[in-house]
Amino acid sequence: MDTxxxxxxxxxxxxxxxxxxxAVNHVHLHLERGEFTALVGPSGxxxxxxxxxxxGLDRPDSGSILIDGVDITRxxxxxxxxxxxxxxxxxxxxxxxxxxxxxxxxxxxxxQLQHKNKKEVDERVRSLFEQIGLADKMNERPSKLSGGxxxxxxxxxxxxxxxxxxxxxxxxxxxxxxxxxxxxxxxALLNQEENITFIFSTHDARVIERARRVITLVDGQVHSDTxxxxxxxxx
Amino acid sequence: MNFILAWRNxxxxxxxxxxxxxxxxxxxxxxxxxxxxxxxxxxxRVRTVIDRxxxxxxxxxPRFKDDYDPAFLLGDRDSLxxxxxxxxxxxxxxxxxxxxxxxxxxxxxxxxxxxxxxPGEENQVSRxxxxxxxxxxxxxxxxxxxxxxRKLAEKMKLKLGxxxxxxxTDRDQNITAGAFRVTGxxxxxxTPLDELQVYVNHHTLNEYLAIGHGGHEVxxxxxxxxxxESAKQVVQGLFPGQKVMTWKENSPETDxxxxxxDQFSYIIIVIxxxxxxxxxxxxxxxxxxxxxxEIGMLTALGMNRPxxxxxxxxxxxxxxVVGVPVGFLVTWLTVGHFSKAGIDISSFSGAAMSGFGFSxxxxxxxxxxxxxxxxxIVACTALVSALFPSxxxxxxxxxxxxxx
Numbered sequence: 001m002d003t004x005x006x007x008x009x010x011x012x013x014x015x016x017x018x019x020x021x022x023a024v025n026h027v028h029l030h031l032e033r034g035e036f037t038a039l040v041g042p043s044g045x046x047x048x049x050x051x052x053x054x055x056g057l058d059r060p061d062s063g064s065i066l067i068d069g070v071d072i073t074r075x076x077x078x079x080x081x082x083x084x085x086x087x088x089x090x091x092x093x094x095x096x097x098x099x100x101x102x103x104x105x106x107x108x109x110x111x112q113l114q115h116k117n118k119k120e121v122d123e124r125v126r127s128l129f130e131q132i133g134l135a136d137k138m139n140e141r142p143s144k145l146s147g148g149x150x151x152x153x154x155x156x157x158x159x160x161x162x163x164x165x166x167x168x169x170x171x172x173x174x175x176x177x178x179x180x181x182x183x184x185x186x187x188a189l190l191n192q193e194e195n196i197t198f199i200f201s202t203h204d205a206r207v208i209e210r211a212r213r214v215i216t217l218v219d220g221q222v223h224s225d226t227x228x229x230x231x232x233x234x235x
Numbered sequence: 236m237n238f239i240l241a242w243r244n245x246x247x248x249x250x251x252x253x254x255x256x257x258x259x260x261x262x263x264x265x266x267x268x269x270x271x272x273x274x275x276x277x278x279x280r281v282r283t284v285i286d287r288x289x290x291x292x293x294x295x296x297p298r299f300k301d302d303y304d305p306a307f308l309l310g311d312r313d314s315l316x317x318x319x320x321x322x323x324x325x326x327x328x329x330x331x332x333x334x335x336x337x338x339x340x341x342x343x344x345x346x347x348x349x350x351x352x353x354p355g356e357e358n359q360v361s362r363x364x365x366x367x368x369x370x371x372x373x374x375x376x377x378x379x380x381x382x383x384x385r386k387l388a389e390k391m392k393l394k395l396g397x398x399x400x401x402x403x404t405d406r407d408q409n410i411t412a413g414a415f416r417v418t419g420x421x422x423x424x425x426t427p428l429d430e431l432q433v434y435v436n437h438h439t440l441n442e443y444l445a446i447g448h449g450g451h452e453v454x455x456x457x458x459x460x461x462x463x464e465s466a467k468q469v470v471q472g473l474f475p476g477q478k479v480m481t482w483k484e485n486s487p488e489t490d491x492x493x494x495x496x497d498q499f500s501y502i503i504i505v506i507x508x509x510x511x512x513x514x515x516x517x518x519x520x521x522x523x524x525x526x527x528x529e530i531g532m533l534t535a536l537g538m539n540r541p542x543x544x545x546x547x548x549x550x551x552x553x554x555x556v557v558g559v560p561v562g563f564l565v566t567w568l569t570v571g572h573f574s575k576a577g578i579d580i581s582s583f584s585g586a587a588m589s590g591f592g593f594s595x596x597x598x599x600x601x602x603x604x605x606x607x608x609x610x611x612i613v614a615c616t617a618l619v620s621a622l623f624p625s626x627x628x629x630x631x632x633x634x635x636x637x638x639x
Contacts, residue, residue, distance in 0.1 A: 052634045052637075055535070057535050057633045057634040058632075077540075078539060078540065081537055081538070081539045081540070082539065084535065084536070085536070085537020085539075090532075090535055090536060092637070096528070098529065098533075099247075100240065100243035100244055100246075100247060101239075101240065105236070105239075108236065109240075109536075112236045113537050113539075157536070161537070
């Protein structure tokens with residue numbers, strides 16, 4: 001197997017000088033390419049903070065995070081932005097599509113930030129929209145799409161840059177069960193067919209059920225780390 | 236994509252953006268209209284100075300203007316005018332005698348400047364006949380005819396037919412005096428000159444001054460305003476012993492006014508734009524605050540700081556410049572209308588205007604020559620206004636912004 005994420009002894013403490021809150025406490029995390037992992041735990045357990053740290057959106061107070069061998073804690077802010085653009089895909093809880101752009105433009109934006117040529121952008125975008133089953137909705141603004149459709153576009157956007165892995169923060173939290181199931185099917189398919197690594201933070205039993213590995217956080221620490229049998233993917 | 240995103244972003248809140256665009260258009264309209272008014276006023280003033288006061292060029296004895304001594308005469312009239320008629324840019328000439336005098340009536344006296352003129356020539360050069368509002372223009376047959384300005388007539392209580400005595404020194408420094416009768420009253424847009432200058436027949440003044448057919452001044456009207464400097468060189472070359480002066484040298488206050496009013500107008504536009512900049516900054520700051528989460532998300536996805544800065548900068552510039560063509564168009568149409576109809580300000584500042592030599596009827600002119608400066612001011616406003624919101628946007632930390 002091929003290591004994608006190697007977080008070593010990372011901690012993150014908020015308000016260290018007033019009322020310290022230890023959000024992530026000496027966590028070690030090791031993820032291989034192609035994993036389909038759920039990060040679970042009660043509210044306040046540090047799931048989102050841990051995702052932010054391994055996604056390079058926040059910096060740990062101690063420890064190191066190696067993504068494909070690069071220690072992102074040593075990168076400058078600008079290097080980190082560039083690193084995220086080329087290596088990490090994000091799916092947020094509340095979709096976060098840009099409302100003034102069409103679904104297609106939302107996906108294209110990331111590739112244009114990468115300075116991809118128009119032909120490559122067009123081909124990739126068309127292929128992604130076919131994969132998420134929204135080829136006929138490409139030119140709609142997000143406001144014309146349902147929550148589930150918006151989240152599928154968000155997945156397409158996360159994959160547009162061909163990232164090393166995709167971080168999804170509670171991706172199904174705002175979806176009904178049908179949309180959630182549909183989204184999970186797509187992500188599972190992409191994981192299986194394109195070997196894309198997915199890491200979710202979630203409370204959703206449906207997501208946990210589909211994950212092949214479940215990491216449970218309690219009070220900022222890894223409480224358990226369980227690998228599931230392959231058959232759990234077959235829904 | 237950055238441009239498209241910026242363009243669509245400014246239309247997220249249509250009312251707010253339209254208000255800012257309208258403010259820019261209105262501010263620009265106000266600024267350019269002020270410039271157009273000044274342009275119209277100054278052009279009219281320059282026209283008056285050239286056509287009715289000092290002509291394009293004047294020739295004097297080099298020392299004449301020091302203290303208007305009547306002894307400092309120009310050379311032979313016929314020879315001088317004949318040589319001038321050979322200069323292609325010269326259109327009209329007027330031969331004048333000039334002296335300082337005391338005008339006395341039964342009730343008082345006032346210092347005046349007497350112009351001894353040949354009415355035919357003077358009508359061509361300074362349109363003297365057109366200025367007469369009461370009585371008639373000078374008649375060479377009426378030896379002691381006198382033309383006075385309305386302001387002087389009011390001050391000295393003169394009417395048509397009033398008798399006055401003009402006292403002055405002749406070329407030999409002898410005090411001499413002559414009795415004159417008011418045959419005409421003239422009025423110009425320049426009240427101070429109306430109060431100062433009186434006109435008599437050339438041969439009459441020359442008799443009193445004992446200067447024969449001599450003269451102190453030749454006023455020259457050229458074919459075009461643009462030929463002033465080149466014509467001065469030519470005429471000065473023809474008469475190296477005399478002093479040739481342009482209208483700018485004869486009326487330096489007008490030249491100074493043209494320059495200083497331009498600068499003053501730009502200051503007004505800058506002040507308007509500074510006021511607008513606060514509105515633009517406020518709007519863009521609100522836009523950035525409302526989109527904190529979205530900007531954080533864009534940064535998270537990989538939009539680097541220069542691109543975020545550029546996005547907000549482009550939005551601010553668009554917000555500013557969209558109002559510009561509207562402002563220009565409205566101003567152009569308004570100025571176009573008033574350049575023909577004119578704006579009569581006599582009811583509230585007519586006296587003050589003529590006190591400075593300006594007409595109370597203003598015909599604004601679209602200030603084309605000032606447009607590059609106005610555009611530069613608008614561009615600076617947009618850039619300065621964009622700076623603060625853009626810096627605010629790039630300081631957002633993605634993790635913090637996404638939590639909001």
